Amino acid sequence: xxxxxxxxxYECSEFHSMGEVHEGIKSVDEAIRVxxxxxxxxxxxxxxxxxxxxxxxxxxEFEAVIGKTMDLEMLRYYSDIASNQKAIxxxxxxxxxxxxxxxxxxxxxxxxxxxxxxxxxx
Numbered sequence: 337x338x339x340x341x342x343x344x345x346y347e348c349s350e351f352h353s354m355g356e357v358h359e360g361i362k363s364v365d366e367a368i369r370v371x372x373x374x375x376x377x378x379x380x381x382x383x384x385x386x387x388x389x390x391x392x393x394x395x396x397e398f399e400a401v402i403g404k405t406m407d408l409e410m411l412r413y414y415s416d417i418a419s420n421q422k423a424i425x426x427x428x429x430x431x432x433x434x435x436x437x438x439x440x441x442x443x444x445x446x447x448x449x450x451x452x453x454x455x456x457x458x
Contacts, residue, residue: 346384356374365433405438412444
């Protein structure tokens with residue numbers, strides 16, 4: 337698995353191909369800027385910001401922000417993202433920089449993360 341960590345922004349979190357798709361974003365500030373630039377007047381769904389570890393078919397993707405919610409409950413099933421320090425820093429930075437973001441759950445502790453095998457996004 338690559339050490340590359342990027343962000344993706346989707347106009348529609350459920351069906352990524354509906355609306356704008358921005359991949360390979362290297363900074364949280366840029367991802368938030370793109371996310372904020374998607375006008376709600378033509379929205380096809382609930383916009384999201386995903387953290388992506390790796391690239392291509394071997395990448396693992398976790399939608400960190402959906403709408404105005406960051407749900408960390410499912411993160412324990414994404415052990416390679418949960419154990420990556422750059423990804424964890426991105427979660428924290430998103431929490432700090434998106435006003436009124438509702439955060440559900442916590443980042444899993446390291447020893448719990450290694451129990452579950454990661455399922456890769458395809």
